[in-house]
Amino acid sequence: MxxxxxxxxxxxxxxxxxxxxxxxxxxxxxxxxxxxxxxxxxxxxxxxxxxxxxxxxxxxxxxxxxxxxxxxxxxxxxTFIDTTDNLHFINSQESLQFNGALSEFVREDLEKALDQTDEMYRLPFLMYFRGFKYHEISEELDLPIGTVKNRIHIARKELKKKLHMYA
Structure with a gap:
């Protein structure tokens, strides 16, 4: 052809x-x-x-x-070829280091705010925070259960107002 x-x-x-x-x-x-x-x-x-x-x-x-x-x-x-060393563990949870500075600031601010709260609200709140039930707090402080709930509620509101920067 x-x-x-x-x-x-x-x-x-x-x-x-x-x-x-x-x-x-x-x-x-x-x-x-x-x-x-x-x-x-x-x-x-x-x-x-x-x-x-x-x-x-x-x-x-x-x-x-x-x-x-x-x-x-x-x-x-x-195609991307990774030529770096085996750094796959950089983002793994095992290589994280705990930095307690922030939690220390939060704890200090929380203690200050609790200290500034009136004791009649602070005591029921702390007991509830530590795991006591409403009826146990009521018996321990010799208060009606409604009063205990009200005081815990007021303490939460005050703490929320004082710790607004962490919201």
């Missing part, structure tokens, strides 16, 4: 290449580039085409292999 005959036959099959390229790439510009690359490879390797075989299938095979090669290159280019 002469170069002119080969060029004519490839040109007649090139209209079938674009839809296939578009299905592979999902982008019109990339599809046009793929068709162009396929035709360039077909023309530059025309001596490898065995006359009498299916030229259309040969062109589709060139296109598919070109697309796969380009895709693999793109994936390799976008």
């Amino acid at each position: 002469t170069a002119l005959e080969f060029t004519y036959q490839v040109g007649s099959f090139s209209k079938f290449l674009k839809p296939f390229a578009l299905r592979l790439t999902k982008d019109m510009d990339d599809a046009n580039d793929l068709v162009q690359d396929t035709l360039v490879k077909a023309y530059s390797n025309r001596e490898k085409y065995a006359e009498g075989t299916n030229l259309k299938a040969w062109l589709f095979t060139i296109m598919k292999n070109t697309f796969i090669t380009q895709y693999q290159r793109m994936v390799r280019r976008n």
